[in-house]
Every structure is written in C-alpha cells, then in structure tokens.
Amino acid sequence: xxxxxxxxxxxxxxxxxxxxxxxxxxxxxxxxxxxxxxxxxxxxxxxxxxxxxxxxxxxxxxxxxxxxxxxxxxxxxxxxxxxxxxxxxxxxxxxxxxxxxxxxxxxxxxxxxxxxxxxxxxxxxxxxxxxxxxxxxxxxxxxxxxxxxxxxxxxxxxxxxxxxxxxxxxxxxxxxxxxxxxxxxxxxxxxxxxxxxxxxxxxxxxxxxxxxxxxxxxxxxxxxxxxxxxxxxxxxxxxxxxxxxxxxxxxxxxxxxxxxxxxxxxxxxxxxxxxxxxxxxxxxxxxxxxxxxxxxxxxxxxxxxxxxxxxxxxxxxxxxxxxxxxxxxxxxxxxxxxxxxxxxxxxxxxxxxxxxxxxxxxxxxxxxxxxxxxxxxxxxxxxxxxxxxxxxxxxxxxxxxxxxxxxxxxxxxxxxxxxxxxxxxxxxxxxxxxxxxxxxxxxxxxxxxxxxxxxxxxxxxxxxxxxxxxxxxxxxxxxxxxxxxxxxxxxxxxxxxxxxxxxxxxxxxxxxxxxxxxxxxxxxxxxxxxxxxxxxxxxxxxxxxxxxxxxxxxxxxxxxxxxxxxxxxxxxxxxxxxxxxxxxxxxxxxxxxxxxxxxxxxxxxxxxxxxxxxxxxxxxxxxxxxxxxxxxxxxxxxxxxxxxxxxxxxxxxxxxxxxxxxxxxxxxxxxxxxxxxxxxxxxxxxxxxxxxxxxxxxxxxxxxxxxxxxxxxxxxxxxxxxxxxxxxxxxxxxxxxxxxxxxxxxxxxxxxxxxxxxxxxxxxxxxxxxxxxxxxxxxxxxxxxxxxxxxxxxxxxxxxxxxxx
Numbered sequence: 001x002x003x004x005x006x007x008x009x010x011x012x013x014x015x016x017x018x019x020x021x022x023x024x025x026x027x028x029x030x031x032x033x034x035x036x037x038x039x040x041x042x043x044x045x046x047x048x049x050x051x052x053x054x055x056x057x058x059x060x061x062x063x064x065x066x067x068x069x070x071x072x073x074x075x076x077x078x079x080x081x082x083x084x085x086x087x088x089x090x091x092x093x094x095x096x097x098x099x100x101x102x103x104x105x106x107x108x109x110x111x112x113x114x115x116x117x118x119x120x121x122x123x124x125x126x127x128x129x130x131x132x133x134x135x136x137x138x139x140x141x142x143x144x145x146x147x148x149x150x151x152x153x154x155x156x157x158x159x160x161x162x163x164x165x166x167x168x169x170x171x172x173x174x175x176x177x178x179x180x181x182x183x184x185x186x187x188x189x190x191x192x193x194x195x196x197x198x199x200x201x202x203x204x205x206x207x208x209x210x211x212x213x214x215x216x217x218x219x220x221x222x223x224x225x226x227x228x229x230x231x232x233x234x235x236x237x238x239x240x241x242x243x244x245x246x247x248x249x250x251x252x253x254x255x256x257x258x259x260x261x262x263x264x265x266x267x268x269x270x271x272x273x274x275x276x277x278x279x280x281x282x283x284x285x286x287x288x289x290x291x292x293x294x295x296x297x298x299x300x301x302x303x304x305x306x307x308x309x310x311x312x313x314x315x316x317x318x319x320x321x322x323x324x325x326x327x328x329x330x331x332x333x334x335x336x337x338x339x340x341x342x343x344x345x346x347x348x349x350x351x352x353x354x355x356x357x358x359x360x361x362x363x364x365x366x367x368x369x370x371x372x373x374x375x376x377x378x379x380x381x382x383x384x385x386x387x388x389x390x391x392x393x394x395x396x397x398x399x400x401x402x403x404x405x406x407x408x409x410x411x412x413x414x415x416x417x418x419x420x421x422x423x424x425x426x427x428x429x430x431x432x433x434x435x436x437x438x439x440x441x442x443x444x445x446x447x448x449x450x451x452x453x454x455x456x457x458x459x460x461x462x463x464x465x466x467x468x469x470x471x472x473x474x475x476x477x478x479x480x481x482x483x484x485x486x487x488x489x490x491x492x493x494x495x496x497x498x499x500x501x502x503x504x505x506x507x508x509x510x511x512x513x514x515x516x517x518x519x520x521x522x523x524x525x526x527x528x529x530x531x532x533x534x535x536x537x538x539x540x541x542x543x544x545x546x547x548x549x550x551x552x553x554x555x556x557x558x559x560x561x562x563x564x565x566x567x568x569x570x571x572x573x574x575x576x577x578x579x580x581x582x583x584x585x586x587x588x589x590x591x592x593x594x595x596x597x598x599x600x601x602x603x604x605x606x607x608x609x610x611x612x613x614x615x616x617x618x619x620x621x622x623x624x625x626x627x628x629x630x631x632x633x634x635x636x637x638x639x640x641x642x643x644x645x646x647x648x649x650x651x652x653x654x655x656x657x658x659x660x661x662x663x664x665x666x667x668x669x670x671x672x673x674x675x676x677x678x679x680x681x682x683x684x685x686x687x688x689x690x691x692x693x694x695x696x697x698x699x700x701x702x703x704x705x706x707x708x709x710x711x712x713x714x715x716x717x718x719x720x721x722x723x724x725x726x727x728x729x730x731x732x733x734x735x736x737x738x739x740x741x742x743x744x745x746x747x748x749x750x751x752x753x754x755x756x757x758x759x760x761x762x763x764x765x766x767x768x769x770x771x772x773x774x775x776x777x778x779x780x781x782x783x784x785x786x787x788x789x790x791x792x793x794x795x796x797x798x799x800x801x802x803x804x805x
Contacts, residue, residue, distance in 0.1 A: 397609070
C-alpha cells in the first residue's frame with residue numbers, strides 16, 4: 001500500500017500524546033483505510049517509537065516522511081466524509097423520527113372525524129417513536145442488508161426535518177431570536193472542548209448550521225411560554241436592560257456549566273463532609289423559600305385565583321374532617337391520599353395543612369432538581385448556577401411568573417401534583433449511577449414499589465405517571481440484572497428476578513384489600529372506586545378544553561423528546577440490557593405522561609408550570625450522554641438545542657426587576673406565615689346579616705359560588721375557615737362542576753343519607769341557583785326549605801331535613 005516501508009523505521013525518541021499529525025493528511029489517516037491497514041500490518045510488528053490510542057494515532061517525526069499513493073488518500077478522504085455523514089445522521093434521524101411521527105399523525109387525524117387530533121400526535125410521539133427506535137436498533141445490530149435501506153429511510157426523514165424546521169424558522173423567527181442564538185453560540189464556543197483539545201470550536205460547519213437551525217426552532221417554541229405575549233416581544237417591550245443582563249449572565253453560566261471540562265466526584269472524608277454541608281444549606285434555603293408568604297394584602301391570593309385553587313383542595317379535606325368519606329360521598333378532584341394527608345395533618349385548619357404539605361414537597365422537589373443540575377460539573381460556579389436554576393424553575397416559573405407568586409398559590413401546578421413521579425425518576429437515575437447495582441437491587445425494588453404504591457393512591461393521574469415510569473423501568477432493570485448475574489454465575493436467573501416484578505402488584509392488592517375492609521367495617525359496603533377516576537373521565541371528555549395551536553409552545557416538549565431520542569439511540573447500541581436503557585425509559589415516560597396535562601388544557605400557563613419537569617429530563621439526558629461516551633460533538637449539539645430552558649427561565653423570573661424586589665422583600669423579610677390570617681374576610685354587612693338570621697358559627701352552611709365561603713369573624717377568635725360544616729358535598733361548588741349530572745346526584749344522595757342534616761344555603765341573586773340545578777329534586781327528597789331571607793343581592797334559605805318515604 002505504501003511505496004516505501006523503510007521510511008517507517010522506528011525511532012527511539014519519546015513521543016507525547018499532544019503531538020498530532022500535521023499536513024494535508026491529518027484528518028484522513030486516523031479514519032481511512034490506509035491507517036487501518038498500517039495499524040494492523042506494520043505497527044503490530046514495529047510498535048516501538050509510536051503511540052496508539054483507541055481512535056487516534058500519534059506520530060513520531062519519522063511519520064512526516066511517509067508517502068501515500070493517490071488511491072489511498074482518496075479512500076481515506078471517502079472514509080472521512082462517510083464517517084462525518086454517519087455522525088450527523090446519528091444525530092439528526094432520531095430528531096426527525098420524533099418530528100415526523102408528530103406531524104404525520106396530527107395531519108392524518110385532522111383528515112379523520114376525530115374531535116381532538118392533537119392526541120394522535122401525542123400518542124405517536126410517546127408510543128410509536130420508542131418502538132421504532134428499538135426496532136431500528138435491533139436491525140442495526142444484525143448488520144443485515146436492510147441496514148443500507150434503513151439508512152436511506154433515515155436520510156429521507158432528515159430531509160423532512162430540515163424542510164419543516166426551515167419553514168417554521170422562516171415564518172416565526174425574529175431578529176431578537178437570531179441575536180440571542182448568535183450570542184449563545186459565541187459564548188458556547190469559548191468553552192467548547194473535547195478529549196484532546198481545549199477551546200476547540202464546533203469542528204464541522206454542517207453541525208453548526210444544523211444546530212443553529214434546530215436551536216432557533218427550539219427558541220421559537222420556548223418563546224411562546226409567556227402566555228400574555230411571546231418572549232421576544234416582552235423582552236423588547238416590557239423588559240429593561242437589566243433583563244438582558246440577566247439573560248447574558250444566564251448564557252455564560254449555562255455555557256460554563258455544560259461545556260467546561262470536569263467530572264463531579266466525591267472522594268475522601270473531607271469532600272463528603274463538605275458536600276453534605278452544602279446539601280444541608282441548600283435544603284434550608286429551599287425550605288425557607290417554600291414557606292414564602294405568597295399573600296401581600298390579599299392581592300395575590302384573591303386576584304390571581306389562589307383562593308379558588310386552594311378551595312378545591314381543602315374543600316374535600318374539610319368534609320372528611322366533618323365525617324365524610326372519600327370514594328363514597330365526598331368528591332375529590334385531586335386524589336385520595338392527597339386529600340387524606342390534608343385532613344389528618346395535625347393543624348387546626350386544612351388551609352395550614354395544605355400550606356405545610358405543599359412547602360415540604362416543594363423543598364424536596366427543589367432538592368432533586370438541584371442535585372441533578374449540580375452533579376454535572378464541580379466548582380462553586382456550578383453550584384451557584386444549579387441554585388439559580390432550581391429557584392427559578394421550582395419556586396418562580398410555576399404559576400404566574402409575571403408576579404413570581406410560584407406554585408404555593410397554585411398547588412395543582414407544582415410538586416403537590418407531580419412529586420411522586422419526580423421521586424421515582426430520581427430513584428431510577430440513582431440506581432443507574434450505583435457502582436454495584438446488583439448489590440443494591442433488592443433495596444431499589446422495594447423502595448421503588450413503595451413509592452409507586454403511594455404515588456398510585458395519591459391521585460388518579462399520579463397513578464398514571466408513576467405506573468408508566470416505574471413498571472417499564474423495573475422490568476428493564478430486572479432484565480439487565482439477570483443478564484449481569486448470568487455473566488457472573490453462568491446461570492440465567494430471569495425467573496427468580498421476574499418474581500420481583502410481582503412485588504408492586506402484591507403491595508397494591510394488599511393496600512386495596514385494607515381500604516375495602518376499612519370501608520366495609522365503617523359503611524357496611526366497599527368503596528366506590530369509580531370515584532377515584534371520576535374527574536379523569538370528565539376531563540378526558542373535553543372539560544375546559546381550549547383551542548389547540550400546533551405551532552405554539554407544544555414544540556418545546558417535543559424538542560426535549562427529540563433530544564432524549566438522540567441519547568436513547570446511542571444507549572440502545574448494546575441492546576435492551578444496556579445500563580442506561582431503564583433510566584432513559586423512565587425519563588421518556590415521565591416527559592410523555594406529564595405532558596398530557598398540557599394536552600388536556602393547552603394553555604401556555606400550564607406549559608410554563610412544567611418547566612421543572614423539563615429541566616429534570618434534560619439533565620438526565622445530559623448525564624447519560626456523558627456516561628455512555630457519546631461523542632463531544634453530539635453532546636454539544638444536544639446541549640445547544642436545549643439551551644432555551646436554562647437561559648430563558650432566569651430572564652423571565654429573576655430578570656423582572658420590580659417583581660424580584662417584591663419577591664426578595666417577602667422571602668427574606670417576612671410577615672407571619674399564618675395562612676388563616678390571610679384568607680378573604682366576609683363583608684361586615686354580610687356577617688351582620690347572618691348574625692341577624694341567627695346563623696351560628698357551627699351550623700351547616702353552603703355557598704353556591706365557585707370559591708369557598710369567606711371567613712367569618714363572629715365567635716371565631718382563631719379566624720379559621722371551615723368552622724361551618726357543609727351539608728351538601730358542594731363546598732365549594734366548583735368541586736362538582738366538572739362532573740356529569742348523574743355522578744353529582746349520587747354524591748348528593750349519599751351525603752344526605754349519611755349525615756341526615758339540613759342547613760343554610762346562600763345563593764347569589766345573579767348566577768347559580770339550586771332550584772335551577774339538576775340536583776334540586778334530589779335535595780327535596782331529603783330536605784325542605786322552611787324559611788328564607790333576602791339581603792341585597794343574596795338569598796339565604798334554610799333547608800330542614802325531612803326524609804320522605
């Protein structure tokens with residue numbers, strides 16, 4: 001192959017790995033046919049004076065005189081181009097697969113008589129994409145002739161991706177976003193590095209161009225998260241130079257954290273002690289922030305709907321305290337264990353119970369996010385960046401970021417709804433990082449099954465999240481552990497490992513049996529398990545369904561799914577028993593199932609509340625990409641496309657100078673955290689009217705309004721809400737609005753039969769009236785109106801319990 005082998009005479013001069021091949025053949029030799037033949041023919045016999053690495057060739061000075069024939073250089077050039085094309089294809093075709101599945105399914109569903117075609121795209125991305133990834137991975141491992149045809153199909157998908165991305169970018173791009181992307185790539189290029197050269201630019205122009213196009217599309221999707229107007233318009237209109245400064249600092253910290261070389265490792269007693277102290281300090285900070293009083297002169301709690309959203313949580317819990325039973329006569333929109341927790345916490349008010357429980361879960365959720373972000377890079381700068389990202393996503397972005405109220409005002413948008421799914425995802429990731437997973441496998445199985453059980457009984461949708469996360473991940477872990485045990489003991493113990501898969505189901509059957517036995521002993525009948533899924537069925541039917549925009553912020557979770565697909569494709573190369581497959585499966589289902597909340601209510605405000613979930617998935621994808629040894633170019637490509645989440649979130653929250661001043665003032669210099677003292681008060685004339693009608697503080701009363709009844713001061717020195725029990729399961733009335741008529745009648749009949757009590761009814765002059773409702777005839781079967789009073793625009797009626805035979 002070479003014209004003169006004598007030119008390759010070995011030398012005794014020492015070599016250094018930093019010396020690379022120079023000249024016109026520098027990029028051809030390491031990957032060309034000439035190098036492969038040279039390595040296995042000559043260097044196997046004459047390795048003295050040369051140094052070989054798995055993918056690189058380091059030369060001595062003698063190599064500079066090595067002549068190459070024209071045919072060998074052409075082959076090397078073709079091999080180099082082929083390798084770069086394969087690298088780019090392996091990056092782009094998983095993204096193209098996700099986008100093509102979403103577009104094709106949505107377009108097909110629109111041609112069919114389907115009421116909500118967006119669910120077709122949702123199902124295709126979540127189910128069809130991983131199935132195709134697994135199928136293509138199995139096909140690639142066979143090395144059959146179908147691989148060549150599969151490559152042509154992948155290039156076709158890439159062409160569809162680039163055309164769709166170009167059209168999307170041309171239609172919705174703005175000058176502001178182009179400037180942002182230019183700054184992002186400029187900052188990222190400073191710290192971009194690979195294994196052998198520091199400060200190395202993205203090494204191929206095609207990668208830069210494609211990454212820039214796809215990053216622009218991700219920025220366009222993320223810019224629609226602020227629901228009052230897109231982020232570039234808000235940045236150029238409502239924001240100040242301070243906002244641009246925060247965005248620039250966020251971009252610098254993002255580039256430093258994701259591109260700066262370094263490995264987070266805790267070695268030694270001192271490092272362990274410092275890390276424990278760091279986690280204790282961070283937990284204290286997050287706990288302090290989670291107890292932030294979100295009420296300033298009742299403005300946030302009333303105007304922003306906090307009183308309404310809290311009322312739907314505390315209403316069922318208060319009825320349970322007054323003797324009601326979930327899964328029988330008390331409707332509960334947000335679950336079973338979630339309401340029992342509020343009812344049985346040792347606080348005098350269920351409002352304080354929700355405040356404390358939500359604060360605890362927010363702190364734990366923030367700690368999980370901090371650990372995921374922090375453990376990517378060592379150093380104080382990375383710790384500061386992780387803390388900023390955690391505070392912005394967990395405590396500011398959720399809810400309504402324009403005022404930085406956070407999820408304490410809206411419990412349904414934060415950790416009180418999604419924590420158990422987050423905990424299971426963190427457990428699967430912790431198992432992936434264990435040094436000896438076989439040793440700790442039983443503990444992982446038990447802990448995961450217990451978390452799954454609690455999350456499944458927490459609420460109906462939490463059961464969906466936890467089941468799709470834990471059960472597939474546990475099955476993949478059992479398969480991987482069986483393969484690993486076979487490699488050690490030469491015995492395939494799949495049957496013994498599969499017995500562990502019955503553990504979560506055994507725990508669930510035992511828990512359901514205990515619940516059934518409790519209800520039979522108390523009520524004489526088992527619980528009505530349909531009540532567990534009532535609201536899921538109601539919302540599935542399109543309740544509060546808003547118009548769906550296929551060009552809005554829905555592309556943000558799709559872009560995150562595409563980035564996760566890239567890592568999954570590389571992790572599937574060893575097969576389904578690969579160590580990263582289980583955690584990637586958990587991340588995929590976590591992202592997919594929690595996004596169903598947005599599809600049921602496609603408002604950007606819902607999407608921005610799920611930013612913390614997106615951060616967790618992105619960080620797991622980045623961690624796994626480093627662990628499985630993805631090429632540096634591929635990791636840089638992935639990080640660049642997912643940068644908007646880490647740059648835009650701090651600028652939307654910390655970048656608001658007025659709101660952040662109020663937030664700091666109420667977070668670190670705080671008034672009393674007694675939530676009962678901040679609840680809306682009843683108007684004095686209304687309270688005098690109730691007093692004149694001889695309505696006592698402990699008589700049953702129901703207000704037919706969306707919100708709970710305001711707090712009465714009369715004979716209520718503790719200012720507690722809910723001192724008047726409800727005589728109908730409509731406290732507040734918004735609790736039963738999503739339910740169908742027949743189910744509301746069932747709850748009303750059961751409640752009246754068990755409590756055998758009438759009470760007062762307050763009806764507004766304009767709005768909801770009991771006589772116009774479908775349950776009025778059911779109420780009249782048990783209670784009769786006896787006396788009525790009218791005050792301004794309200795009517796007060798007393799219903800006497802008289803069961804008709």
